[in-house]
Amino acid sequence: MDKVLTKAVNIMRSKDDCKVGQDVNAIIIETGGDIYQIYIPSKGCKYACIMCNYGFNHPIREKEILKALDVICYRLNPSAQTIILEASGSFLDDREIPRELQEKIISRVAKTNVPRVQIETHYKTITEERLVSIKRILEGKEVGVELGLESTNPEVIQIYNKDIDLQGLLDTIWLCDRHGIEVSLNVMLGAPLLTIQERMEDSINSVNWILQKCPKSTTIVLFPLNIKKYTLIRYLYEMGRYEAVYDWEFIEVLSKLPKEALSRIYISWWGNRCNEFHGEEAIIKPIHCDDCHDKLMKFYNSFVKSETSADKARLISDISTICCKCKDEFEMRRNRQGKGEKSYPKRLEKEKNRLRTELGV
Ligand code: SF4
Ligand SMILES: [Zn+2]
Numbered sequence: 539m540d541k542v543l544t545k546a547v548n549i550m551r552s553k554d555d556c557k558v559g560q561d562v563n564a565i566i567i568e569t570g571g572d573i574y575q576i577y578i579p580s581k582g583c584k585y586a587c588i589m590c591n592y593g594f595n596h597p598i599r600e601k602e603i604l605k606a607l608d609v610i611c612y613r614l615n616p617s618a619q620t621i622i623l624e625a626s627g628s629f630l631d632d633r634e635i636p637r638e639l640q641e642k643i644i645s646r647v648a649k650t651n652v653p654r655v656q657i658e659t660h661y662k663t664i665t666e667e668r669l670v671s672i673k674r675i676l677e678g679k680e681v682g683v684e685l686g687l688e689s690t691n692p693e694v695i696q697i698y699n700k701d702i703d704l705q706g707l708l709d710t711i712w713l714c715d716r717h718g719i720e721v722s723l724n725v726m727l728g729a730p731l732l733t734i735q736e737r738m739e740d741s742i743n744s745v746n747w748i749l750q751k752c753p754k755s756t757t758i759v760l761f762p763l764n765i766k767k768y769t770l771i772r773y774l775y776e777m778g779r780y781e782a783v784y785d786w787e788f789i790e791v792l793s794k795l796p797k798e799a800l801s802r803i804y805i806s807w808w809g810n811r812c813n814e815f816h817g818e819e820a821i822i823k824p825i826h827c828d829d830c831h832d833k834l835m836k837f838y839n840s841f842v843k844s845e846t847s848a849d850k851a852r853l854i855s856d857i858s859t860i861c862c863k864c865k866d867e868f869e870m871r872r873n874r875q876g877k878g879e880k881s882y883p884k885r886l887e888k889e890k891n892r893l894r895t896e897l898g899v
Contacts, residue, residue: 539586542890543699545899547586547770551593554768562596564606570810570842572619574652576610578603578643580634583627585660587686588699588730588770589763591820592626600639607643611650620654621647622684630663644675656682656722661702661710669717682720684759685710689740690747693882694729699770708751715753722804723748723756727791728763728783730774731885733878734871741791749799761807762788767820775822777896779889784868785809785826785834793854800850808838827864833857 567575579596586593614621623629623643630640647655655676664683673681687707688698695702711721725748727741741760748758762783765775774780788808795803809823826834837857844850878885893899 539699539701540696540890542893542899543588543770544586546773546893546897547588547590547699548593549897549899550768550770550773551591554591563599564603564610566610566614567811568615569622569806570839571804572615572617573622574614574618574620575622575624576607576647578623578625578629578635580625580627580629580631582634583660584631584633585627585701586699587688588697588774589726589728589766591766591768593768594626596626598635598639600636600642603639604642604646607646611646614650614652616651618650618652620656621650621652622656622658623647624658624684628659628663629657630659630668641671641675644672648676648679652679654680654682656684656720658684661685661707664710664714666713666717669714669719673717673719680720681718682722683714684722684724687723687744687748688726689729690744691740691882693886694732694740697729697731697882697886698726711752711756715755720755720757721752722759723752724759724761724806726761726763727788730771730780731882731889733875734781734787734868735875736878738787738791738794742794745795745799745803749796749802757802757804759804759806760788760791761805762824764807764811764824765822772822774889779892781871782822783824784864784871785824785830786862786865786868787872788824789834789837789854789857793858797851798847800847800854801845803850805838805841809835810838825864825868827862830860830862830864833860 562579565577567577569575581596581598582594583592625634627634629635687702688700689695690704692704714721725741725744727737729737729740732740745758748756765772765782771780837853840853841850844853
């Protein structure tokens with residue numbers, strides 16, 4: 539992680555009074571397609587990615603969490619197919635959630651009828667010993683892990699300030715595969731300091747990289763960057779140095795992915811997620827206008843429910859034919875930007891210099 543970016547991220551996170559979420563308990567979030575996320579408020583992520591505000595410092599209240607979890611599991615929709623366990627960072631990080639509590643939570647979920655359990659965590663928290671233990675607790679269920687990646691371009695990974703070594707990540711993915719654990723990788727659309735065209739290509743290249751190098755069971759969750767409060771990306775946006783992602787940009791990326799692989803591609807954060815701070819929505823979602831809102835939402839909802847590549851390809855093809863003024867606006871913005879100047883590392887250096895001056899980092 540870069541020192542300047544990390545300091546800048548921490549300044550943005552510290553603008554919140556840190557009281558947010560301190561009384562949050564385990565909660566369940568329905569994300570569509572019979573998938574449910576169970577969020578466990580944790581100590582907060584030790585990393586400092588520039589689009590993320592997971593710097594909370596929730597006190598871990600084991601008793602309350604387990605009590606809330608009991609209610610969640612008892613009331614779980616019988617049609618639920620997948621439970622995703624997530625924390626304010628990495629579920630398997632012992633610093634965030636003590637190991638014993640992690641195991642109690644997994645054991646509780648093991649007693650539900652849901653056929654599939656997925657754990658969201660940083661790839662560095664995964665070891666062979668952990669995989670064996672989790673598989674044992676969840677015997678009889680399909681087990682998966684969801685890992686943040688965002689981009690497979692090392693220069694873009696640096697811009698996001700992510701702590702990822704691609705070879706290390708690949709080794710972990712193949713380790714999971716050997717243990718019969720499916721991996722789902724998050725890929726983001728909307729890298730800062732890149733032009734709209736470049737960031738679209740970055741997402742497409744990242745998906746193709748995964749398709750070429752990872753086991754066939756690996757799935758991909760593609761999502762447009764949501765601009766969250768208390769993040770460095772929000773600061774860049776407010777300073778006029780970051781452009782929000784358009785829905786039509788996201789759809790164009792989907793349309794350029796290999797059609798035969800669409801069954802392995804899922805979407806998230808397409809405008810269906812909220813991130814409340816102090817009772818107020820704290821994210822700027824992808825941009826579209828009122829005229830196409832209903833059509834876009836219908837498309838996304840149908841996409842998450844579709845399973846085959848052919849169905850997904852048909853939905854993308856149908857939505858792509860729609861004309862709208864916000865789609866024209868997106869095209870105009872993209873064309874106006876033209877080609878990006880300078881290499882990505884040079885752009886990052888320039889941005890860091892600005893942050894040094896503006897924030898004193
Ligand atoms: S994106 Fe993931 S790794 Fe990065 S700060 Fe947020 S929770 Fe941590
Ligand atoms: Zn529109």
